[in-house]
Amino acid sequence: MRQKISSLWHTLFGDPGRAFGVVSLMLLVLLASVPAKNHFSEWRHYQNQYQRLVRGRAEAVTLEKHMPQGIQQIWIPEQGVVDRCTTCHVALKETSLRDIQEQPFRTHPPIPHNLSEFGCVTCHRGQGPATTVEEAHHTTLAWEQPILSARYVESGCGQCHLNHLTGTPKLNEGRHLLAREGCVRCHMLTMADGVVMQGADDPPSLVHIADKTTREWMFAWIKDPQRYSSTATMPNFGLSDDDVRDITAFLVAQSAPLQPNAPKSTATPGTATDLQAGTSLYGESFCASCHATQNAAGNKVGGDLGPELTKIGTKAKPEWLQAWLRNPGDYDPDTKMPHYRFDDKQVATLTAFLMAKKDDDLLANVHLPNATPEQVKHGRALVFEYGCASCHGINGIKKPENFAPDLSREGSKPFAQIAFPADVPHTLPDFIVAKVRKPRAFGPSLKMPQFTLTEQQIDAITTALMAQTDRAQTQPVNMRVAGYHESKYQPAGKAGQLMNDLRCFSCHAINGHGGDMAPDLTWEGTSVQRKWLADFLKNPETLRPTLIRRMPKFNLSDTEINILTDYIMTVYQTPAFDRDEIPAAALTPAMAEQGRELFYGKYACQSCHIVDSKADKGYIGPALWSVGTRLNAAWVYHWLKDPQSLRAGSLEPDQHMTDVDARALTAFLMSQKLSQKSSGKQVAKK
Amino acid sequence: MKPWITCVIVATALVISCTHKSKGPAQPTATAHGTAIVESSGGKQVAGVGSPLDQPVVVQVNDKDNNPVPGAPVRFSGPAETVFTPAEGVTDSSGQFSTNIYLGGSSGRYRLTASTWDSSGKRIDVQLEEVALGYQQMLGHELNEEYCARCHDSESTALRVSNHDNLGANARPFTEGDPFNKLSDADLTDLIAHGGVALGRSAEMPPWGYTLTNSDIAALVSYIRAVSDPPYRTKGVVYVQK
Numbered sequence: 001m002r003q004k005i006s007s008l009w010h011t012l013f014g015d016p017g018r019a020f021g022v023v024s025l026m027l028l029v030l031l032a033s034v035p036a037k038n039h040f041s042e043w044r045h046y047q048n049q050y051q052r053l054v055r056g057r058a059e060a061v062t063l064e065k066h067m068p069q070g071i072q073q074i075w076i077p078e079q080g081v082v083d084r085c086t087t088c089h090v091a092l093k094e095t096s097l098r099d100i101q102e103q104p105f106r107t108h109p110p111i112p113h114n115l116s117e118f119g120c121v122t123c124h125r126g127q128g129p130a131t132t133v134e135e136a137h138h139t140t141l142a143w144e145q146p147i148l149s150a151r152y153v154e155s156g157c158g159q160c161h162l163n164h165l166t167g168t169p170k171l172n173e174g175r176h177l178l179a180r181e182g183c184v185r186c187h188m189l190t191m192a193d194g195v196v197m198q199g200a201d202d203p204p205s206l207v208h209i210a211d212k213t214t215r216e217w218m219f220a221w222i223k224d225p226q227r228y229s230s231t232a233t234m235p236n237f238g239l240s241d242d243d244v245r246d247i248t249a250f251l252v253a254q255s256a257p258l259q260p261n262a263p264k265s266t267a268t269p270g271t272a273t274d275l276q277a278g279t280s281l282y283g284e285s286f287c288a289s290c291h292a293t294q295n296a297a298g299n300k301v302g303g304d305l306g307p308e309l310t311k312i313g314t315k316a317k318p319e320w321l322q323a324w325l326r327n328p329g330d331y332d333p334d335t336k337m338p339h340y341r342f343d344d345k346q347v348a349t350l351t352a353f354l355m356a357k358k359d360d361d362l363l364a365n366v367h368l369p370n371a372t373p374e375q376v377k378h379g380r381a382l383v384f385e386y387g388c389a390s391c392h393g394i395n396g397i398k399k400p401e402n403f404a405p406d407l408s409r410e411g412s413k414p415f416a417q418i419a420f421p422a423d424v425p426h427t428l429p430d431f432i433v434a435k436v437r438k439p440r441a442f443g444p445s446l447k448m449p450q451f452t453l454t455e456q457q458i459d460a461i462t463t464a465l466m467a468q469t470d471r472a473q474t475q476p477v478n479m480r481v482a483g484y485h486e487s488k489y490q491p492a493g494k495a496g497q498l499m500n501d502l503r504c505f506s507c508h509a510i511n512g513h514g515g516d517m518a519p520d521l522t523w524e525g526t527s528v529q530r531k532w533l534a535d536f537l538k539n540p541e542t543l544r545p546t547l548i549r550r551m552p553k554f555n556l557s558d559t560e561i562n563i564l565t566d567y568i569m570t571v572y573q574t575p576a577f578d579r580d581e582i583p584a585a586a587l588t589p590a591m592a593e594q595g596r597e598l599f600y601g602k603y604a605c606q607s608c609h610i611v612d613s614k615a616d617k618g619y620i621g622p623a624l625w626s627v628g629t630r631l632n633a634a635w636v637y638h639w640l641k642d643p644q645s646l647r648a649g650s651l652e653p654d655q656h657m658t659d660v661d662a663r664a665l666t667a668f669l670m671s672q673k674l675s676q677k678s679s680g681k682q683v684a685k686k
Numbered sequence: 687m688k689p690w691i692t693c694v695i696v697a698t699a700l701v702i703s704c705t706h707k708s709k710g711p712a713q714p715t716a717t718a719h720g721t722a723i724v725e726s727s728g729g730k731q732v733a734g735v736g737s738p739l740d741q742p743v744v745v746q747v748n749d750k751d752n753n754p755v756p757g758a759p760v761r762f763s764g765p766a767e768t769v770f771t772p773a774e775g776v777t778d779s780s781g782q783f784s785t786n787i788y789l790g791g792s793s794g795r796y797r798l799t800a801s802t803w804d805s806s807g808k809r810i811d812v813q814l815e816e817v818a819l820g821y822q823q824m825l826g827h828e829l830n831e832e833y834c835a836r837c838h839d840s841e842s843t844a845l846r847v848s849n850h851d852n853l854g855a856n857a858r859p860f861t862e863g864d865p866f867n868k869l870s871d872a873d874l875t876d877l878i879a880h881g882g883v884a885l886g887r888s889a890e891m892p893p894w895g896y897t898l899t900n901s902d903i904a905a906l907v908s909y910i911r912a913v914s915d916p917p918y919r920t921k922g923v924v925y926v927q928k
Contacts, residue, residue: 101792101794106792109793109820109821109822109823110821110822110901110904111821111822112901149736149791150735150736150767150790150791150792151735151736151737151788151791152736153735153736153791154734166825166828166829167821167822167824167825167828167905168824169734169824169827169828170734170737455738455786456737456738456740459737459738601889602883602889603889603892604854604888604889604890604892607837607849607852607853607854607890608849617851617852618849618852619847619848619849619852620836620837620847620849644897651832651833651836653892653893653894653896653897654896654897655892655893655896656893656896
């Protein structure tokens with residue numbers, strides 16, 4: 001063999017002339033391999049394939065003119081993006097090719113962004129500079145960022161859009177859940193604009209817990225919160241019976257009595273008549289707007305702003321419930337529950353009604369002997385270990401800092417830092433899904449508890465977390481669409497105190513502060529007439545007949561009503577126009593008649609509103625049979641002209657009404673002066 | 687043994703094993719067999735691309751007398767990227783098999799197949815169809831929920847009471863393809879932007895052109911086209927490829 005090689009060597013290179021020839025030939029072959037490699041490259045293959053694809057089409061000439069030649073590149077220096085995706089994805093902007101579904105020739109769905117300003121990897125991830133399919137889409141040793149699957153593609157939008165975006169429901173839901181399920185109470189999550197996400201789950205303070213409930217109930221609750229209420233937010237920590245026993249022992253031991261010198265309640269427990277009266281009072285007070293109960297069919301009926309009350313009688317002590325109904329703020333200054341100003345009899349009636357909502361099975365097998373000091377000590381250690389104070393206020397225990405990993409850049413977490421369990425695919429979204437779905441699959445000793453989430457919810461949370469990337473945190477400020485930040489608006493003076501006591505902001509927003517369950521009151525003073533407002537506060541009557549959620553009656557005194565009415569009428573005024581600019585005399589009966597025709601004809605307002613309760617049926621907007629006694633003419637006029645300028649996001653369509661039409665309709669609507677009482681009767685008759 | 691004989695033996699073995707595999711995957715282990723498979727629920731659902739359908743898809747296996755057959759084999763299949771959890775199994779005590787479905791990354795209609803096998807091993811299929819919405823259609827879907835569904839959907843939800851039955855005119859649900867498919871994109875856009883009067887229809891349909899943007903309306907049109915049944919056909923309905 002060696003001889004053969006030696007003879008071949010000699011034949012080729014023995015003679016200098018021949019050696020020169022051989023070396024030249026080899027060089028030529030090597031040089032030729034470069035254009036060959038280029039000619040047979042993947043991207044050229046796709047460009048050729050595309051050319052064949054468009055050749056037979058009617059618009060072939062235009063398409064061929066648009067077709068790129070060679071490697072394409074989008075460069076966005078301020079974002080550090082080099083993007084060659086359009087080399088193969090040649091038809092992204094060709095709307096005439098919408099019928100082509102196969103990649104890489106699929107057309108991009110219309111989005112409000114210019115491709116050449118954003119590139120592809122900004123939203124879809126992957127490696128922009130790569131020119132082969134494998135390197136561009138998948139993880140390699142050098143690159144850790146595979147392309148995002150369609151399942152989580154909304155997370156790309158979430159890097160810049162920090163607020164609610166209509167086109168990304170999954171991302172919106174995910175962010176909502178991170179706050180609603182209390183994830184951000186243990187995990188720090190700083191948005192790209194530096195705002196730290198706050199929990200919205202409202203876990204109760206445990207400072208006076210022994211006043212509120214028994215150790216037995218606490219045991220059953222901590223052991224399995226969803227057994228008490230399937231909609232409970234509190235997760236299952238999977239604790240042993242002994243651990244739960246010790247935690248309850250500690251919680252009772254730390255509990256401080258609320259107002260130790262307060263007189264004991266004089267109200268007697270309810271009777272059967274109370275029970276019936278309680279049903280009515282519960283209904284009249286619209287408790288179901290915020291609290292759900294389970295009906296006979298097992299369905300939850302009612303809102304979710306407050307806890308479910310199906311088994312409240314098993315949980316609450318009657319004395320506590322009475323004190324709570326009298327004034328919830330005494331027990332928990334941060335509660336969203338309003339101070340109803342119930343009298344003693346009403347408190348007793350409601351207490352009796354609620355205490356009858358029991359589940360005797362829940363505590364049937366819970367027997368706890370008196371706690372020993374060791375158990376209390378162990379309970380305290382467990383409360384520290386599981387970070388209970390991250391969510392609940394507990395005497396003598398501070399909210400732990402940096403208790404769980406920071407999630408601000410979770411979407412860029414390097415694979416090298418993840419220990420995947422055996423059956424989880426090695427991708428970042430799969431890791432997050434697996435972690436949220438079953439945290440302890442990553443190690444039985446992990447502290448993260450088991451949440452009760454649907455697959456859709458897990459998907460949404462994963463999408464929201466995938467949006468928390470390095471790119472989001474470091475990109476230029478002008479790329480960010482800032483998030484919605486609730487204002488710190490606080491009404492002043494006596495009216496302000498009253499509004500806080502009534503927890504108006506739990507449902508209404510004013511000047512950017514407050515809930516969205518009820519109408520925004522920022523311009524309420526311009527909108528309504530003083531007398532109507534005072535009557536309404538005395539006895540709120542719904543304007544929308546079909547709504548389940550309604551304004552409760554707060555049993556306000558005349559003085560309180562005066563304070564509130566004066567304040568609203570004086571302070572909550574729009575600067576856009578004068579509320580008295582259209583005097584009653586300016587609206588003639590002839591105009592009103594013309595308005596009636598417009599109402600029922602040209603604008604068909606009756607399809608959404610009711611003026612004549614016998615003939616009209618529209619359910620979407622408020623009933624209008626008492627507009628003349630409720631609203632100001634100027635408000636009605638400007639509302640008809642441009643509703644969204646007075647209340648952003650209103651469903652009332654802007655009809656671009658002429659001044660004449662708007663005035664005529666205003667005249668017609670202002671002539672509707674049915675008093676509240678008679679309108680109530682009309683509804684009852686219906 | 688001569689090398690070529692070894693080669694022939696190896697090649698024959700390869701051919702036999704390949705032929706065996708090409709018969710397709712074996713049916714799931716079953717204890718009974720039916721003669722028909724029907725859709726019970728879960729067809730015609732709408733979800734974003736790559737997202738799970740809200741409801742599981744349920745099929746039922748029946749015998750020749752239309753009685754449900756427990757323990758019969760069922761397998762789901764569909765275009766690439768569609769994920770079934772689980773993809774196969776046997777029917778439960780009421781003869782039904784239920785699966786949760788994640789649609790793939792392309793917008794359009796997904797034709798899914800649920801199969802069972804009769805006692806002779808013959809495959810019986812039922813076709814189902816689901817709709818995956820792309821970005822623009824999803825935007826339209828959200829706008830529909832906010833603005834249109836109150837009148838165009840006769841079902842009320844906890845947060846949205848339907849106004850459908852209170853109207854003089856019949857506001858058709860967007861899934862009813864026939865009336866909407868007759869309208870061109872331009873007409874549909876006009877109808878939304880300028881209201882019913884613009885096309886000689888009821889004034890109960892208000893003009894939305896001053897409240898919604900042009901791209902909002904385009905998104906709504908795109909959504910209406912996506913969910914229409916029968917499908918809206920311009921250049922042929924786009925089915926996701928296998």
